[in-house]
Amino acid sequence: MFEYFYKYGSPRHFYDLSKMFVPWLGGICLILLIAGLTGGLVLAPPDYQQGEGFRIIYVHVPSAWMSLFIYMVMATAGATGLIWKVKVADALARASAPLGASFTFLALVTGSLWGKPMWGTWWVWDARLTSELILLFLYLGYMALQTAIDDRRTAARAGAILALVGVVNIPIIHYSVEWWHTLHQGPTITKLDAPSIHISMLVPLLIMALAFMFYYAAVVLLRARYEILENERNSAWVCELIEQRRG
Amino acid sequence: MQMFHNSTSTVLIAVLKRDLVIGLRHRSELFNPLVFFFIVVTMFVLALGPYETTLRQVAPAVIWVAALLASTLSLDMMFHSDLDDGSLEQFLLSPHPLIIIVVAKILAHWLLTAAPLIVAALFLGLMVYLPQTAIMPLLLTLLLGTPVLSLVGAVLAALTVGLRGSGILLTLLILPLYIPVLIFSVATVDNAAKGLAITGELYFLGAILVLAATLAPLATTSSLRIRLG
Numbered sequence: 001m002f003e004y005f006y007k008y009g010s011p012r013h014f015y016d017l018s019k020m021f022v023p024w025l026g027g028i029c030l031i032l033l034i035a036g037l038t039g040g041l042v043l044a045p046p047d048y049q050q051g052e053g054f055r056i057i058y059v060h061v062p063s064a065w066m067s068l069f070i071y072m073v074m075a076t077a078g079a080t081g082l083i084w085k086v087k088v089a090d091a092l093a094r095a096s097a098p099l100g101a102s103f104t105f106l107a108l109v110t111g112s113l114w115g116k117p118m119w120g121t122w123w124v125w126d127a128r129l130t131s132e133l134i135l136l137f138l139y140l141g142y143m144a145l146q147t148a149i150d151d152r153r154t155a156a157r158a159g160a161i162l163a164l165v166g167v168v169n170i171p172i173i174h175y176s177v178e179w180w181h182t183l184h185q186g187p188t189i190t191k192l193d194a195p196s197i198h199i200s201m202l203v204p205l206l207i208m209a210l211a212f213m214f215y216y217a218a219v220v221l222l223r224a225r226y227e228i229l230e231n232e233r234n235s236a237w238v239c240e241l242i243e244q245r246r247g
Numbered sequence: 248m249q250m251f252h253n254s255t256s257t258v259l260i261a262v263l264k265r266d267l268v269i270g271l272r273h274r275s276e277l278f279n280p281l282v283f284f285f286i287v288v289t290m291f292v293l294a295l296g297p298y299e300t301t302l303r304q305v306a307p308a309v310i311w312v313a314a315l316l317a318s319t320l321s322l323d324m325m326f327h328s329d330l331d332d333g334s335l336e337q338f339l340l341s342p343h344p345l346i347i348i349v350v351a352k353i354l355a356h357w358l359l360t361a362a363p364l365i366v367a368a369l370f371l372g373l374m375v376y377l378p379q380t381a382i383m384p385l386l387l388t389l390l391l392g393t394p395v396l397s398l399v400g401a402v403l404a405a406l407t408v409g410l411r412g413s414g415i416l417l418t419l420l421i422l423p424l425y426i427p428v429l430i431f432s433v434a435t436v437d438n439a440a441k442g443l444a445i446t447g448e449l450y451f452l453g454a455i456l457v458l459a460a461t462l463a464p465l466a467t468t469s470s471l472r473i474r475l476g
Contacts, residue, residue, distance in 0.1 A: 134423050141420040148410045157473040158406050161466060162420065165402055168462065169424050172455065176427040183434060 011228045012237050014088045018221045025218035032211035039204030047201075053117050058205060060110035062212040063103045064128075067135055068170075070100035070216065074142070075167040078160030088224070090156035091231060093163065094146060095223035099216060101139035107132055127181035131174050138166050152231050258343045259351045266355030269328070276324060280317040281363050287313035288371050299376045306375040307385065307436035311392075313371075314364055315425050318393060319418050321360040322400040325352065326408040326471070335408075339475055345468045353401045353464065361393035377440065384439035384449075388432035391452040395428050398456075398463035405470035427455055 040058035047054035074096045081089035111129055112122050123129070142162055149155035197205070232238045270277055291309040295301055329335040338348045368389055372382050403420045407413040435448040 134426060137419070137423040141423065144416055144419060145406065148407070148412070148416055154473060154476075158470065161402070161406060161470050161473065165399075165424065165466060168458075169427075172427045172458075173423070176430045176451075180430045180434070 009086045009088050011087050011091070011232050011235075014091075015225055015228055018225055022218050022221050022225075025214050025221065029211050029214035029218055032207055032214060036204050036207035036211050039207060040201075044201045044204055045198075050118060053114065054201075056110050056114045058208045060107060060114060061205060062209040063107040063110065064132065065209055066212050066216060067100060067104040067107050067132065069213075070096050070103060071135065071138070071163070071166065071170070074100060075160075075163040078156075078163040082157055082160040082164075087231065088228070090153075090160075091224040091227035092220060093159060094156060095220050095227050097139055097143050097146065097159075099220060099223070101136060101143065103212075103216075104132060104136040104139055108136065125181070127178045130181070131177050134173055134177070135170070138170075142166070254343065255347055258347050262348050262351035263355050266352055267358065270355065270359040276321075277359055277363070280321040280360050281367055283320055284313050284317040284364055284367055285371065287316060288375065292375065303376045303378065303440070306372065306377040307381070307433045307440070309375060310368055310371055310377075310385065311388075311429055311433050311436075314368065314389065314393065315396065315422070315429060317364060318361060318396045318400065319421055319425075320414075321356070322397075322404045322421065323407075323414045323417055325356050325401060325404040327413075330409050330475075335471070336475060339471065345471065346464050349401065349405075349464050349467045349471070353397050353467070356401070357394055357397040361389070361397060364393065365389045377436070380442065381436050381440040384445055385436045387449060388435045388452060391449065391456055392428045392432045395452075395456050395459045396425060398459040399424050402463050402466040402470055405467045405474065408471075408474055428452065431455070 036058065041055055044055070046052050074093045077089040077093040077096065080086050081093060108129070111132070115124055116122050142159055145162055146155050146159050149158055229238060288309055291305070291313070292302065295305065326335055329338070339345060341348070365386055368385060369382065372385050377385065400417075400421055403417055403424075407417045407420070410416060431448045431451045435445045435452070438445050438448065
């Protein structure tokens with residue numbers, strides 16, 4: 001089993017193998033996206049309180065889920081790279097960060113767009129919004145550290161430590177922010193008491209979440225391929241590849 | 248065997264003593280965070296106006312944010328001069344466990360930068376009209392909170408040591424991680440000012456301190472190994 005793991009964990013095999021996976025993952029993502037969007041934007045009935053405005057959740061909620069999920073992937077990949085010295089894991093961690101930051105940003109923007117008609121303001125220091133903002137800071141910090149260290153091997157390992165420190169901190173930050181929020185009963189938000197979501201609304205949401213997952217998988221593999229090319233630019237197989245391209 | 252046992256504590260004390268002597272000889276590095284602390288609080292007061300009711304309300308927040316910034320400012324120096332004169336590499340090569348050296352350095356950093364802040368906060372609290380009943384809780388939160396800042400800060404100071412523009416990078420990496428300490432500390436002082444119970448928040452701060460003391464030295468040693476390895 002380990003033999004298998006090491007064989008496909010080597011940058012070269014990963015490079016060849018991922019080439020096959022990317023179009024499939026991208027295709028599945030496209031199909032799910034079309035299904036989820038038709039389900040969410042056309043088939044699902046308007047909400048009885050929020051009207052058509054609720055439909056933004058089909059982008060907002062999956063991005064919020066992805067934002068946290070990608071951080072976990074990043075930390076796991078970082079730890080794998082740190083402990084077993086798997087180079088592919090380093091590339092995956094580095095490739096994940098901008099994607100995670102983008103999803104976090106998307107979640108914040110869609111939350112803000114939803115907040116304007118529903119809460120009456122663009123921004124509310126709601127516990128979840130605040131946690132999401134802090135998560136964005138953590139992603140940006142990770143990316144800043146990656147660009148600051150020139151040696152890519154050191155950058156990957158330093159990033160892994162930072163991501164692990166972040167993972168230990170995220171639950172503490174999350175619960176302290178939640179606690180802080182209940183402490184400061186600021187401007188009273190008429191938070192619409194969310195009734196359990198109807199199945200016709202839930203199914204498109206889950207499809208969209210899956211579509212986002214496949215999108216992430218496709219794009220992270222694509223980005224990791226470029227990371228690997230850059231990391232291994234002095235190795236024989238990459239030089240061979242370049243020779244082949246030049247013909 | 249006897250010698251081995253002695254050597255660990257000897258190393259700890261030797262590094263601690265060395266860092267304290269260096270710190271005390273570089274007076275400016277010692278006083279700058281302190282002056283910075285005072286200036287930031289003064290800036291807040293100038294921006295908010297000299298009104299006692301307003302100041303009393305924001306006092307815990309202002310003092311704590313200023314303390315966070317002052318402590319962050321001094322973090323950059325923790326490993327920097329050691330890297331410049333090569334002693335950091337000697338630490339890594341020395342036969343003694345690196346973690347002991349790291350613990351000594353964190354302790355020295357706390358004694359040199361945070362301990363003076365705690366004393367200064369006593370006066371600053373009075374200057375921003377913090378109620379008498381909240382002064383002691385403020386000092387308690389600083390006593391529990393600032394070691395966390397030094398501990399968590401050490402990990403990131405080790406990660407960013409010797410990088411271009413490490414000062415601003417360190418600041419934006421570290422401040423999000425300080426959020427729990429900030430929230431619980433300010434809540435403690437706020438509650439004390441209102442005459443409410445504060446033990447719960449203090450226990451939380453204590454728990455964060457224990458967690459940081461357990462994990463941060465380990466993370467700092469591996470960070471140093473990675474950066475200089």
